[in-house]
Amino acid sequence: MGIVTPGFQGRPRSGAPNLPPGQYLTPDFPVLSAGPTPKVPRETWEFVISTETGMEYRWSWDEMMALPQETPTVDIHCVTRWSKLGTTWQGVSLDALLDGIDTAADYALAHSYGDYSTNLPLDDLRDGQAWLVHTYDGDDLPAEHGGPARLLVPHLYFWKSAKWVRGIRLMVEDNPGFWETAGYHDYGDPWREQRYQGD
Amino acid sequence: MTALPYVDGNMLDGPLGEVFAVDLSTATGRCAHCGTASPVAGLRVYSHAPGLVARCPVCTEVILRLVRAPDRVWLDLRGATFLQFPMPPE
């Protein structure tokens, strides 16, 4: 048995290596919203991926839930400077949704119930980097956090993880979304602190 | 969630006052979506967001967005067909 040094509490959490520049840790899960919270019943919920040639691929709630489920534990970083580490979700990988869809698109525009939208390169939705999630911390995703289902793209600022997502348009050209047309960065990498256009 | 989802447009006086040299509290804006002219003070402002989003009190479409960076500000007015300001008689 070693001697416990009184007062030794381990390393402080601030300056954690997994905290991007300019961010602070929060134990809370702040609710951010650009508009009223849409009420979307699961019975009428659908998710649609459309391609640049006009093909559409649709999933009902039950069809989405029948796909292989994953349980990512990820750090999330909001452009308003809060970060939350080790958040746990359940949902479907975008790889599973994009599997078998024939497209030459390089860009994606996620769009939501309530008319929110956000753009990303299609590659950022592939290779285990993005999910359509319906469960947070073991419970149904609350409406104020984007339920019944939201996008989860944790390697980009959290505005890219569209709440109440209803579909993704695959496009040959980049089309900026709601915040990207109002000054925010087109890509939004928190590790390069890409908050605003030109950052 | 206990906070109101939005606040009234009076909260725009300070942030918009950085951009305009006129008094916003008595301005009127016309919604590009439904055509309703509303006092700016009567807009519904969603402020728990990366920017300020002011919506029409009638149709809830976006009329105005304001994003403040440390060294820049973006004002997006595509949802308004006009802003009207009262002026002293010429």
Ligand SMILES: [Zn+2]
């Ligand atoms: Zn309107």
